[in-house]
Amino acid sequence: MTKKELPFILAIDTSCDETSVAVTQGYTYKSNVIASQVQLHKNYGGVYPTVAKQAHHKNINPSISIALKRAGVKNSDIDAIAVTQGPGLAPALEIGIKKAKQLATDNHLPLIAINHIEGHVLSALIQPQKPINYQSVKFIKKIRFPVLGIVISGGHSEFIKINNFGNYEKIGQTIDDAAGECLDKVGRMLNLGYPAGSAIEKLAKKGNRNKYEFPLPMTKVHNFNLSYSGLKTAAKNKIKQLKQQKVTMDTQFISDFCASFQEIVFEHITYKLNKILKQQNFHEVWLGGGVAANIRLRNKIRFTLKKHDLKLKTAYKKTLCQDNAVMIGITSYHHYFKKNFVKNIKQLERIPRWSITDL
Ligand code: KG4
Ligand code: ZN
Numbered sequence: 001m002t003k004k005e006l007p008f009i010l011a012i013d014t015s016c017d018e019t020s021v022a023v024t025q026g027y028t029y030k031s032n033v034i035a036s037q038v039q040l041h042k043n044y045g046g047v048y049p050t051v052a053k054q055a056h057h058k059n060i061n062p063s064i065s066i067a068l069k070r071a072g073v074k075n076s077d078i079d080a081i082a083v084t085q086g087p088g089l090a091p092a093l094e095i096g097i098k099k100a101k102q103l104a105t106d107n108h109l110p111l112i113a114i115n116h117i118e119g120h121v122l123s124a125l126i127q128p129q130k131p132i133n134y135q136s137v138k139f140i141k142k143i144r145f146p147v148l149g150i151v152i153s154g155g156h157s158e159f160i161k162i163n164n165f166g167n168y169e170k171i172g173q174t175i176d177d178a179a180g181e182c183l184d185k186v187g188r189m190l191n192l193g194y195p196a197g198s199a200i201e202k203l204a205k206k207g208n209r210n211k212y213e214f215p216l217p218m219t220k221v222h223n224f225n226l227s228y229s230g231l232k233t234a235a236k237n238k239i240k241q242l243k244q245q246k247v248t249m250d251t252q253f254i255s256d257f258c259a260s261f262q263e264i265v266f267e268h269i270t271y272k273l274n275k276i277l278k279q280q281n282f283h284e285v286w287l288g289g290g291v292a293a294n295i296r297l298r299n300k301i302r303f304t305l306k307k308h309d310l311k312l313k314t315a316y317k318k319t320l321c322q323d324n325a326v327m328i329g330i331t332s333y334h335h336y337f338k339k340n341f342v343k344n345i346k347q348l349e350r351i352p353r354w355s356i357t358d359l
Pocket of ligand 1: 196
């Protein structure tokens with residue numbers, strides 16, 4: 001394969017609270033711009049849709065210019081535009097899609113519509129940012145399917161059977177809150193700000209994970225689904241009870257609470273993972289989503305996989321587990337070669353609730 005055959009893709013993700021634009025080539029990337037809105041949403045304790053839409057609107061053009069500049073490419077070097085079509089926040093998705101349609105039309109480029117969850121699943125394949133190396137494309141041929149994909153984020157917690165690129169089956173998912181959402185809500189009860197996942201991880205490192213007990217959910221249910229709303233309520237009740245007992249809410253208390261609560265949130269995942277691997281065969285396991293940045297979660301998953309003689313693959317950099325446009329670009333690379341282009345660009349609509357199994 002010659003250098004020219006690997007397309008340059010300009011990818012956009014505005015699914016939630018990050019305006020992200022990347023220039024990718026194969027499984028590597030030349031730039032990755034993330035304009036974060038975390039500060040704007042902090043006061044609301046969650047993502048406020050109208051504020052997100054306004055911020056995406058303000059950030060989209062500068063993010064595109066910076067992504068092209070950092071990549072050292074011009075508009076005319078780009079071979080295709082890729083954009084997240086869903087799932088995500090409808091007003092946020094709208095901004096990225098509108099921009100992508102305009103770029104594709106004005107520059108006469110193919111447009112590729114990407115499922116955000118497929119992006120998180122394939123993020124494990126992103127290769128280090130460096131001058132293009134053709135080895136990075138060859139490794140894909142060595143992948144043995146089926147692969148188990150695990151996406152643990154603020155909006156999703158899913159186990160996905162990957163039969164091949166583009167061929168996915170959901171084998172388990174949360175029936176209520178996602179794991180990240182649960183951590184964020186409990187973090188809010190402890191005044192840890194929003195989002196709380198990484199603050200909980202930091203505090204948990206100094207805490208005793210055996211200090212407080214929580215019930216492991218869904219152990220009697222014979223499927224691979226997850227549930228976090230009961231755990232969230234258990235945390236709320238425990239905090240209330242401890243406050244009534246006049247327990248001092250000092251750093252040691254919060255660290256112990258975070259360590260214990262984080263542990264049960266992750267134990268729920270590894271308990272179900274172990275169940276899956278006892279019943280089904282996979283050759284590889286790929287982990288993605290914002291919560292996948294957590295070292296305790298990774299270690300617990302690795303420990304479980306070891307029992308089944310499997311290794312864990314995640315994005316080589318923690319920031320690539322969270323929302324980013326690189327994962328959208330590398331995912332669109334497959335679609336580019338299959339010519340999965342949007343047929344009628346004008347009519348492309350956002351799909352806020354789009355399952356990976358409906359590709
Ligand atoms: O994938 P992501 O960036 O956005 C969604 O698609 O949801 O994930 C965001 C979620 C938030 O709930 C955040 O608290 C959580 O990922 N998160 C973490 C960590 N970093 C981010 N959770 C646990 N430990 C972390 N280090
Ligand atoms: Zn996401």
